[in-house]
Amino acid sequence: MKIIVSIKQVPVRDSQLRIESSGRWIQENDLSFEINEPDAYALEEALQLKEKHGGEVIALCLGPARASQTIREALAKGADRAIHIEEEDLTSFDTLGMAKLLAKAAEAEKSDLILTGLQSDDLGSGQTGVVMAEILGLPSATIIMAVETEGAGIRVKRELEDGWFQNVEMPLPAVLTIQSGINKLRYATLMGIKKAKTKEVKRVTVSELGVTAMPVAVVERVYLPQRTKQTQILEGSAKEAAAKLVEKLKFEVRVI
Amino acid sequence: MSGVLVIMEQRGGAWSRMSWETLVAGQQLAVQTGSTVSAAVAGQGIGALAGELAAKKLDKVYAVEHALLGAYTADGYTAAVEQLIRKVSPEIVLFPHTYQVRDFAPKLATRFGQVLISDTIGFRVEGGAPVFARQLFQGKLNADVKAGGAAPHFASVQAGAFRADQLEAGSATVETFAPDLSADKIRAKPDAPFRESSRAVDLTAADIIVSVGRGIKEKDNIPIVEELAKALGAELAASRPICDSGWLPMERQVGSSGQTVSPKVYMAVGISGAIQHLVGMKGAKTIVAINKDANAPIFEVADYGIVGDLFEVVPALVEEVKKAKS
Numbered sequence: 001m002k003i004i005v006s007i008k009q010v011p012v013r014d015s016q017l018r019i020e021s022s023g024r025w026i027q028e029n030d031l032s033f034e035i036n037e038p039d040a041y042a043l044e045e046a047l048q049l050k051e052k053h054g055g056e057v058i059a060l061c062l063g064p065a066r067a068s069q070t071i072r073e074a075l076a077k078g079a080d081r082a083i084h085i086e087e088e089d090l091t092s093f094d095t096l097g098m099a100k101l102l103a104k105a106a107e108a109e110k111s112d113l114i115l116t117g118l119q120s121d122d123l124g125s126g127q128t129g130v131v132m133a134e135i136l137g138l139p140s141a142t143i144i145m146a147v148e149t150e151g152a153g154i155r156v157k158r159e160l161e162d163g164w165f166q167n168v169e170m171p172l173p174a175v176l177t178i179q180s181g182i183n184k185l186r187y188a189t190l191m192g193i194k195k196a197k198t199k200e201v202k203r204v205t206v207s208e209l210g211v212t213a214m215p216v217a218v219v220e221r222v223y224l225p226q227r228t229k230q231t232q233i234l235e236g237s238a239k240e241a242a243a244k245l246v247e248k249l250k251f252e253v254r255v256i
Numbered sequence: 257m258s259g260v261l262v263i264m265e266q267r268g269g270a271w272s273r274m275s276w277e278t279l280v281a282g283q284q285l286a287v288q289t290g291s292t293v294s295a296a297v298a299g300q301g302i303g304a305l306a307g308e309l310a311a312k313k314l315d316k317v318y319a320v321e322h323a324l325l326g327a328y329t330a331d332g333y334t335a336a337v338e339q340l341i342r343k344v345s346p347e348i349v350l351f352p353h354t355y356q357v358r359d360f361a362p363k364l365a366t367r368f369g370q371v372l373i374s375d376t377i378g379f380r381v382e383g384g385a386p387v388f389a390r391q392l393f394q395g396k397l398n399a400d401v402k403a404g405g406a407a408p409h410f411a412s413v414q415a416g417a418f419r420a421d422q423l424e425a426g427s428a429t430v431e432t433f434a435p436d437l438s439a440d441k442i443r444a445k446p447d448a449p450f451r452e453s454s455r456a457v458d459l460t461a462a463d464i465i466v467s468v469g470r471g472i473k474e475k476d477n478i479p480i481v482e483e484l485a486k487a488l489g490a491e492l493a494a495s496r497p498i499c500d501s502g503w504l505p506m507e508r509q510v511g512s513s514g515q516t517v518s519p520k521v522y523m524a525v526g527i528s529g530a531i532q533h534l535v536g537m538k539g540a541k542t543i544v545a546i547n548k549d550a551n552a553p554i555f556e557v558a559d560y561g562i563v564g565d566l567f568e569v570v571p572a573l574v575e576e577v578k579k580a581k582s
Contacts, residue, residue, distance in 0.1 A: 013470075013528075014549065017396055026397070095362075096371045118358075122393055125374050127362035130330075134366040139443035140330060142359045159513055160449055161355050169445040179513075181500025216405030217371040220387060225398045225553070231545075231561045238568035239576075245544065246576040248560055253542045255464055255521050256488070256580050 001055035003046040006116035007039040009070040023221045038117025042178040047078045064088045075196035076188035082201045094215040099131035104209040118177040133175035140175040260293040261346035274352035276420035278413045288381040300326035313426030324437045330360040331442040336435035353412035365410040373411040394530040395553035457507045464490035464521045471526020475503040487577040511536035529554030
């Protein structure tokens with residue numbers, strides 16, 4: 001089975017975000033970056049499918065030069081090779097533009113399966129996989145918690161709301177968006193890290209892919225959300241704050 | 257091109273309650289853009305549902321009826337709604353931001369050369385066109401997104417962003433729309449939805465819930481919050497990542513994929529407050545947040561907050577609770 005995994009590099013979870021002077025994005029220069037968490041699960045699922053059925057895992061990443069670190073890590077975990085669509089300024093692309101770039105790069109590989117995380121931790125639009133599928137004319141299924149082969153196709157378990165699930169059979173090739181928690185993530189081994197250095201990373205540019213940015217959904221500005229509730233912050237040492245909270249729970253909320 | 261079209265969601269003849277909130281968003285958007293709002297429901301045997309919609313303040317109700325829409329498939333729903341949109345020519349199409357919508361609406365928008373502005377929490381109208389607000393970075397920042405390009409524009413509405421009780425009643429005519437669908441174009445074969453097992457833990461009955469998130473760092477630290485739950489006589493719950501990692505069973509998960517709770521007190525310990533979690537607990541009467549990051553979105557919904565290290569605060573809290581109870 002030939003599997004493409006589309007991965008994205010995003011700021012690490014606990015980042016303190018500052019808005020850049022244009023007001024349209026965040027300051028990136030003082031941030032650390034990591035693989036988007038749902039994409040890490042998608043990569044792991046691809047690696048496990050390859051271990052079961054043989055084949056090849058190709059990491060596909062759209063991002064600036066710094067994303068090569070995330071690509072290296074994917075290769076160290078076991079991806080066989082990678083394609084890096086290198087672009088420093090992605091703010092001029094919307095979801096459709098980015099999906100077009102990824103679809104264009106994926107198309108030539110003629111893979112059996114394309115996996116990606118259900119959403120990114122930064123933009124969180126949750127659409128890239130589905131839009132790629134539509135551009136490529138492939139069937140798709142989202143928020144997937146299990147993937148099994150079934151004859152010439154696959155059987156996947158979709159997560160629905162409120163603890164419901166649904167099994168869906170579909171033909172290959174197909175695109176799946178993977179939910180966090182579908183599997184247990186592996187760590188890269190020392191051997192894997194060593195091997196990653198010799199693996200192929202094909203770099204392509206936006207212009208080579210022949211996709212022009214024509215955004216239809218334009219981010220006008222980013223800003224800190226307004227608080228909807230007046231939160232009473234209980235100050236002091238841990239002990240003092242705890243005592244204040246217990247006081248509130250006892251005399252105002254009356255649950256103690 | 258004119259008006260707002262709201263695509264309602266139903267499963268097995270029961271409404272997704274988020275649909276009503278989206279309908280409110282549609283009514284308000286229509287007022288502010290000086291246009292009209294219509295609603296559509298797709299499925300098989302949906303006459304009664306369409307009838308219910310006809311009693312709302314709407315221009316028209318479209319009953320998108322077809323045998324192949326009985327069970328949801330992305331291919332079936334995308335094709336059916338695409339055909340309806342081409343016939344009705346709305347300026348704006350709104351959806352509730354449900355798992356089902358996430359499965360097909362991006363595909364639909366792509367067919368119109370558009371992008372679904374997903375998971376929006378509000379809008380303002382500028383020069384007759386809507387600018388939608390949506391969250392970035394798991395709720396840490398907001399963004400205003402303008403729907404550009406040629407209409408129709410597509411947006412989905414986050415759970416709880418609008419209040420269903422603000423829905424305006426009225427009367428509308430129902431028009432049945434029969435899309436042209438064929439079984440061979442529907443590539444996925446879905447089984448009936450199922451639940452993993454009957455829930456052994458019913459968090460919805462608890463008066464107090466102590467819920468733990470990523471901030472707990474490792475499985476071995478779980479007893480720290482367990483002890484707090486015990487001291488308070490509370491149920492122990494968790495955000496998704498904790499259950500994903502197997503640190504607590506899935507049935508203790510609160511959020512969009514777990515249980516929705518509204519206890520007297522919900523104490524979020526080391527939970528940043530991503531929207532997937534907030535939708536499951538923001539109905540709590542009193543919310544307490546303990547988090548080291550003062551900017552964590554959980555503080556936006558909290559009544560009481562302690563900004564600090566949970567490994568210091570929680571043991572101190574256990575002691576104070578015991579003292580208060582003795």
